[in-house]
Every structure is written in structure tokens, then in C-alpha cells.
Amino acid sequence: xxxxxxFWAGTRTKDMIEALQLEFMRNALAAGxxxxxxxxxxxxxxxxxxxxxxAGGIAHAAYGGIGLAFFMGWPYAAGTTGFSLxxxxxMAAVTLKAKHRADAMVGVIWAVGMAVGxxxxxxxxxxxxxxxxxLFGSILAVPASDLWQMGGIGAVVILVVTWYYNDFLAxxxxxxxxxxxxxxVTFLYCLLLGMIAVTVVMIIRVVGLILVIALLTIPPxxxxxxxxxxxxxMVASSILSCxxxxxxxxxxxxxxxxxGATIILVAAAGFILSHLWGRLRAMGSxxxxxxxxxxx
Numbered sequence: 041x042x043x044x045x046x047f048w049a050g051t052r053t054k055d056m057i058e059a060l061q062l063e064f065m066r067n068a069l070a071a072g073x074x075x076x077x078x079x080x081x082x083x084x085x086x087x088x089x090x091x092x093x094x095a096g097g098i099a100h101a102a103y104g105g106i107g108l109a110f111f112m113g114w115p116y117a118a119g120t121t122g123f124s125l126x127x128x129x130x131m132a133a134v135t136l137k138a139k140h141r142a143d144a145m146v147g148v149i150w151a152v153g154m155a156v157g158x159x160x161x162x163x164x165x166x167x168x169x170x171x172x173x174x175l176f177g178s179i180l181a182v183p184a185s186d187l188w189q190m191g192g193i194g195a196v197v198i199l200v201v202t203w204y205y206n207d208f209l210a211x212x213x214x215x216x217x218x219x220x221x222x223x224x225v226t227f228l229y230c231l232l233l234g235m236i237a238v239t240v241v242m243i244i245r246v247v248g249l250i251l252v253i254a255l256l257t258i259p260p261x262x263x264x265x266x267x268x269x270x271x272x273x274m275v276a277s278s279i280l281s282c283x284x285x286x287x288x289x290x291x292x293x294x295x296x297x298x299x300g301a302t303i304i305l306v307a308a309a310g311f312i313l314s315h316l317w318g319r320l321r322a323m324g325s326x327x328x329x330x331x332x333x334x335x336x
Contacts, residue, residue, distance in 0.1 A: 063184075064180055064181070064182075065180070067182050067183065067184060067187060068179045068180050068182060068289060068299075069286065069289070070187050071179055071182040071186070071187060071190060071245065071246055072179060072246060072282070072285040072286055072289055073282055073285075073286075074187065074190045074191055074194050074242070075190065075194075075242050075243055075245075075246045075255075075281075075285065076259075076278060076281035076282035076284075076285045077194060077198070077278045077281075077282065078193070078194045078197050078198070078239050078242060079239065079243065079255050079256055079259065079277070079278070079281045080259060080260070080263075080274055080275070080276075080277035080278025080279070080280070080281045080282075081197065081198060081201050081274050081277075081278065082197065082201075082232075082235055082236060082239045082256065083255070083256040083257060083259060083260040083277055083281070084260040084263070084270065084273050084274045084277050085201070085208060085212065085232055086236065086256055086257065086260070087257055087260040087261055087264065088212040088213070088260075088264075088270065088273075089211070089212050089232070091232075091233075092253065092256075092257055093143065093146060094131055094135065094146060094233065094236075095236050095240075095252075095253060095256055095257075096150070096252075096253045097127070097131055097146040097147070097149055097150040098124055098127055098128050098131065098233065098236055098237050098240055099240045099243075099244075099249060099252040099253055099256075100150045100153060100154050100249065100250075101123070101124065101127035101149055101150055101152070101153025101154070102120055102123060102124040102127070102153065102237070102240050102241065102244065102249060103153055103154045103156075103157035103158070103174075103249055104123050104127070104152070104153035104154065104155075104156035104157040104160070105119050105120035105121070105122060105123025105124055105153075105157070105241075106119070106120055106157055106161075106171075106174055106244075106249075107156060107157030107158065107159070107160030107161045107164075108122075108123055108156070108157070108160055110160070110161060110164045111160040111161070111163060111164045117186075117189055117241060120241050120244070121237070121238055121241050123153070124237035124238070124240055124241055125234055125237045125238070127149055127153055127237070128230075128233040128234055128236060128237040129230070129233075129234075130149055131145075131146055131149055131233060132229060132230045132233045134146065134149075136226065136229070173248070174244060174248060174249055175248050175249050175250050176247075176248035176250060176251065176298055176300045176301060177244070177245065177246050177247040177248035177251065177298075177299060177300025177301075177303075178245065178248075178299075178300075179245065179246045179247075179289065179299045179300065179303075180299060182245050182246075186245060190242050190245075193238050193239075193241075193242055194242070197235050197238065197239060200231070200235065201235075201274075204228060204231070205270075205271070207223045207224070207228055208228060208232070208270075209270050210223050211223060211225050211228050211229070212270065236256075239256075240252055243255055243256070246285070246300065246303070247299075247300035247301075247303055247304060248300045251300055251301065251303075251304045254304045254307060254308070255281065255284075255285075255303070255304065255307065258284075258304075258307040258308065258310070258311050259277040259278075259280040259281040259284065259307065259310075260273065260277040261311065262276075262277075262280055262310060262311055262314045263276035263277040263280055265314060265318055266314075280310065281307075283310075284303060284306045284307040284310060285303050287303075287306045288302040288303030288304070288305070288306040288307070289302075289303065291306065
């Protein structure tokens with residue numbers, strides 16, 4: 041039985057190596073690495089600032105941009121990015137002006153964005169594209185032109201975070217202290233939501249609109265347990281995200297599964313393992329302390 045499994049795995053691995061000779065597979069790998077790098081950086085800021093719900097709202101509201109792009113005949117990236125930035129701006133205004141009702145208003149924007157997308161797609165004449173690729177991702181269908189767009193967006197996001205790193209650090213851990221130090225917290229908050237919006241547009245092509253929030257939050261959440269600084273957390277999160285994306289892509293190819301969902305399941309498995317490892321470490325520390333106490 042073991043030899044049969046080994047033979048099957050070896051055969052499929054050989055097929056995977058041969059598949060790398062194909063342009064669409066190389067594009068998929070490049071897209072996975074680009075998206076993972078940006079997810080690690082932005083996802084870290086999302087988790088540390090506790091705005092996961094806002095990020096989810098922006099991600100789902102982006103569906104309105106997809107509908108608008110097809111209805112108006114615009115390029116996908118332009119329509120989706122514009123609508124996502126508009127949704128991010130609305131959420132920033134709501135959360136800054138009416139914090140006691142922010143969750144309800146974000147939910148409204150979330151729902152309206154998706155509803156607008158559905159209605160505009162219904163009104164779009166002619167052939168309708170496969171919308172499942174936008175809901176659940178289609179990393180194998182990423183063209184080379186999109187890679188250049190992803191690379192450009194990723195470079196801008198990383199440069200902005202690097203430039204404002206100390207300010208983001210102050211805002212993330214104590215915004216009141218940051219305001220006292222004349223850090224432009226409101227500007228940085230709006231800037232962060234804007235970067236989340238453009239990052240979402242990148243991620244949709246890889247894991248889809250529905251699974252965006254998982255790739256933004258799972259790797260940073262794991263990295264937070266094993267790092268001691270925001271910069272280290274960003275690096276570890278990017279590495280983990282890349283590992284999950286490439287592993288999920290490989291498994292989806294071997295088992296003929298949907299790539300976006302497989303990537304998220306691999307990330308979820310990593311999350312569970314990291315949680316169990318953390319519990320085991322905590323139990324070991326407790327036993328060590330108890331042993332030291334009893335010996336004394």
C-alpha cells in the first residue's frame with residue numbers, strides 16, 4: 041500500500057514539474073508569490089489594528105465594482121479598484137464619525153455593494169463571464185498582464201508601509217499616544233483602508249472574493265504567536281502566506297480541486313497546528329514551573 045502511494049505521489053509530482061513548463065502554471069506561481077507578500081504586510085496591519093470586519097466589508101463590497109466594470113465595459117481592475125476605494129472611503133467616514141454604529145453601517149455597505157454587483161451583472165447585455173472565478177478565485181487563469189499590475193500594486197503598498205512604518209507601529213498599538221506624538225492617525229487609518237481595498241482586488245484573482253478575508257487574517261494570526269515585533273510579524277506572515285498558497289496550488293493540481301478553496305484549507309490546517317503547538321508549549325511550561333516549585 042505504501043509503495044502504491046509513493047508511486048502515485050511520485051507520478052503526480054513528475055506531472056507537476058512538467059506542468060511548470062506551461063505558461064499558465066508559471067503565471068499562477070508568480071501570482072501566488074506576489075499576492076502572498078502583500079497579504080503578509082497588509083494582513084498584519086489588519087489583525088493588529090483589529091479591523092478584520094472592516095476588511096471583510098471592503099472585500100465583499102468589491103463585488104459591486106465587478107458588476108460595474110462589466111456593465112460599463114471597463115477593465116476589471118479599474119472598475120473593481122475604484123468601487124473598492126469608494127467603499128473603503130465610506131467605511132472610514134462611518135467608523136471615524138459614528139463609532140457606536142460603525143458595525144451596523146459597515147454591514148449595510150457590505151450588503152449594498154454585493155447587491156449592486158448582482159443587479160448590474162443581471163442588467164449587463166450579452167455573454168456573462170464565469171462569476172465563480174471571482175467568488176472562489178481562478179489563479180490558474182491569471183494572465184501575464186495581470187502579473188504586472190499585481191507587481192506594481194504590491195510595490196506601491198510595500199513602499200508606503202515602509203515609509204510610514206514607525207507611524208503605523210505607533211497607531212497600531214496605542215493610537216492615543218500616537219496622536220500626542222503628532223502622528224497623523226486619521227490619515228494613516230484612511231490610507232490603511234485604501235491599501236486594503238487595492239490589496240483585495242489582487243487577492244480576488246487568487247482565492248476569490250468570499251475567501252479573501254481568510255488569506256488576510258490566518259497567516260498574520262499565526263505569525264503573531266511566534267514573533268516579537270511588527271516588522272518580524274510582517275515577514276513571517278508573508279512567508280507563511282506564500283507557503284500556504286503554493287502548497288494549496290500544488291495540492292489542488294494533484295487532487296484536481298478548486299485552487300482557492302484548497303489554499304484556504306491548507307492555511308486553516310496550519311492555523312490548527314499552530315494552535316495545538318501553542319497549547320503544548322504552554323502545558324510544557326506549566327509542568328516545568330510545577331517541577332521547579334516541587335524541587336524547591
